[in-house]
Amino acid sequence: MQNRILVLLVHPLFEKSRMHKSLVNHIPEGVTVHDLYQEYPDFNIDIKREQKLLLNHDIIIWQHPVYWYSCPALLKQWIDIVLEAGWAYGPNGKALEGKVVMQVLSTGGARSTYQPEGYHHFTLKEFLTPFNRTTTLCNMQYLPPFAGQGSHRISDDELLTLSRNYAHLLDYLQHNRLDVAEFQTFEYLNDWLLKDKIA
């Protein structure tokens, strides 16, 4: 079976992002890439158009860098106005019911810094709580993130591996019935890929 995937790419300076350019280049065919900063440079988001896009896909991916432990401003704007009361949530707000949502992230700091005893004091999962709750409130299933961490220091080889893993993940999501509960046992989908390969 075929899951229709929508990647909402949200990067205010995409042309200078080595990591996201590489990731985007590895997105397989059949995936819709919707570049929000390209579409709405003036933050004037076309609500109806976005809602229609969401309805036409099964898996929604927010791909963005992590800024100040959150998303770029335009994605917050998008969440604010596209996920309308009575449409995405609330009584009769069942438009997105059952859809799968996940984030594809880049962080400057390495994975080890996102630990209770690490530099950032909290895990990435903890920082992502608002996204988790927002999507579950909208009756969607929230998957753990796929993250490229330590982006300041990542080598070309490491980036290539990461990008290939991303391609592999998308390909899997596209062509398989998803066991959401199993995915949710992992902290990162990067880990699920690793386990999958080992097994």
Add this chain to the structure above:
Amino acid sequence: MSSDFLPQALVYLSAAVVCVPLAKKIGMSSVLGYLISGIIIGPFILGFIGQEGEGIMHVAEFGVVMMLFLIGLELEPKAFWEMRKAIAGFGFSQLIGTTILIFGLFMLLGWEWTMSFSIGLALTMSSTAIVLQTLKEKGLSKSQAGEASFSVLLFQDIAVIPILAILPLLATTSIAPESAHPSLLGGLDPWLQTVIVIGAVASIYGIGTYLVVPLLRMIAKTGLREMFTASSLLLVVAVALLMETVGLSPALGTFVAGVVLANSEFRHELESDIEPFKGLLLGLFFMGVGASINFQLLAESPGQIALIVCAVILIKFAVLFVIGKTFKLKNDQNFMFALGLSQVGEFAFVLLSFTGQLHIINEEWLGKLTAVTAISMMTTPLLLLFNEKVITRFFGTNEVPEKRAADAIDQQHQVIIAGFGHFGSTIGRLLRANGIEATILDNNSDQVELLRRMGFNVYYGDPTRTDLLKSAGIENAKLLIAAFDSPEINGELIKTVKKHYGHVKVLARARNRFDAHEIMEMGVTNIYRETLYTSVHLAIDALQELGFRKYTATRQGQKFITYDEKALERLAGSRSDMKEYAIHARREIEMQEKLLQDDLLLDFSTGDHSWDSNFVKETLMGKK
């Protein structure tokens, strides 16, 4: 007369409808088209009209009367004051220089000095109608040549008033009128005549200011728009009649009436009301000129008339060229200026016929000089064509920028900006700030010289010529930005590019909704209306001043732009109910009406509940 009217109108209108589009098609100005159609229907070719000659002259004269009213109306005192130095400099020297030389010429021919002088004054005049229309068609009104031309014409317009006052004085030295002229002034002392001329002009001014303007204010309160047109026409007719009664030129009278109204607050309203009449009346005037050329006189002494035409044009050209040089006009601009004004203008008809009435010159010479005037008017479009095709190639600004040093690779730019005025230059600067060098195309030589000094890659000339576009590198360009002031030039350019270079993406400037609609029909989708973004910006600020939060107002503005652009597309799409209107203004009003109606039916911002907690509350908890 009344039974004559319909057939005459039929003849005039069909001649115009056939000849003017033809003239435009082969790249001539519409003026030439009207002149030729006048000749064709005139007594010497088809003879449809004016076997008696009277009818045509009446029509032609009313054309002049109406045109002078409009010129007067456009003579804004403020603009006039700002240009006073240019007007005095260019205008005064032209008038004096040309009059003296023509005066000298006719004195040499052994004419009486009064005749020579009055003819000198008459032939000094250039044609406001031809020159202004030509400049507008070429989009050069704002160039140096355009402003200099305007100064000269304005000075002449004003000079007509004292000249008309002086002419009766010249009559004193001539032989007394043989037959009594049927005007009230005919038998009076010339000095008294002069006083009456000045008095009549002054009285129009006084009556206009203290009677007509208050009357217009009263009419404004009735809210009947057509009453404005009616009252201004009434004014013109009344003034013309008054002037005729006292034996003065009706044209002069209406000119003054126009100036009076230019001072009033109704100027723009009157102007836009009369605008549709203007073109037609001017056309009628030029056709009258064409029809009034007396080919019999031409046939009798073709050499003499040709010689006079050449001499007069040469004198006028030489004087203007020297003035242009003195005021440091660039060669291109100077040729345009001097050749453009080299014809004898419509005022000459007025002055000549007045001179004839005063018996300063005889019937035969009146006819000959009228022919000279009309013929000289016909030479202008040809001279300008010659200027464009030949002279500027040799003496003007280079079309193509000079090749850079051999080591620099002559890189073809991806972007061509056509038109580099305020609009285009802003685009160019922003692109340049981002490291994108554009090739620039402009038809204003002053601009071109400046830009080349600043290191821009500028091509100069008529932007609708494919060979120029080609040398500017359109074949390898990605984008063409059509940013000319003149919608006509922009439109022609876009058509040319769409036809021959379909691969180039066109980003087009449009003045307004109407232009945008036209450009949309040429198949361009990226259209930028000057009057949309700026006015929305202003409306946003206005909303803010009235207590709206700036972001709310801004979102409303953004939505409005999207909505308005869609509405225009819809309008363009529904061609079936968009009739073709010959008169643009009518079509524009229709569009406006349709858009406003749609606004009522469809609130463009309904459905925007973003961040609205009341909406959220109602949705989640139900309406109270």
